[in-house]
Amino acid sequence: MSLAIATCQPTSSSDPRANGAEVRRMLREAxxxxxxxxxxxxxxLSGYAVEDVSSWDTVDWALVRRELEDVAALAGELGIWVLLGSAHPLTAPHRPHNSLYVISDEGRLVDRYDKRKCSHTELTRFYSPGFDAVVLDVDGFRFGLAICIEINFSDLFAxxxxxxxxxxxxxxxxxxxxxATKARAYAAIHTYWVSLSVPAQTTHLFHSGLIGPHGEWLGDVGSDPGLVVTALDRRDPALRGALDLARPWRASARAGHIYDERRVVDERSRVRTEF
Structure with missing residues (x-):
């Protein structure tokens, strides 16, 4: 009924070695x-295009892979799942994917989400798009994955x-x-939790943290680099309205049968040009 997750807010850089060390430090803390x-x-992990990386030619992909392998090994040692953003190189001359690696608590790479809705700059200069949704199940909770500008595509969240x-x-x-306002809205509309992870460089806009199925913040890292550990708790009384009432009722409403069975045949209903 409850699962604790760490939403991380590290300081990003163009150095995969420094980024890998920061990931491992935060994994131990989490x-x-x-x-x-x-x-x-x-x-x-690789550094984000434009902000951290001006050209993929400057990236040491062998180093990126070693750092990823070290992160995976530590995840297995600690028994913790890791969702880690990084560019994923493809075969030349194809551009990398903008990805989230799914590393299990056994230290294995079990899946990868590739950003589907890339920005114009990403698509024309830096990344190849992905095309598939990714879900994973951990301790009775199901997680979905999304990246950045995809916040503007409501169909992905639906x-x-x-x-x-x-x-x-x-x-x-x-x-x-x-x-952050959009993320809160999706959480409330779809009555699921949203973990929002951003680098420390962007905390002047908002902080990383966990949003509840009611659209309110449940955990906040704050303005400094760090992480917050917050529980997904199905028994939280504050979430009863969202989880136990709103979510199942909205599912029925979307299916439509609660309306179809109450459809009326009435001339006053059919004619829409009379008061």
Missing amino acids: AAAGARLAHFPEGF EYDRLGVDCLLLSAYPVDSIF
């Missing part, structure tokens, strides 16, 4: 605090609702403060 899953920002996710893991490198 595991010590009882987290079963640690969630990191967009593009963090898709994860149909896939039955309990929590959406949203990694970003945001450029405006309205981003």
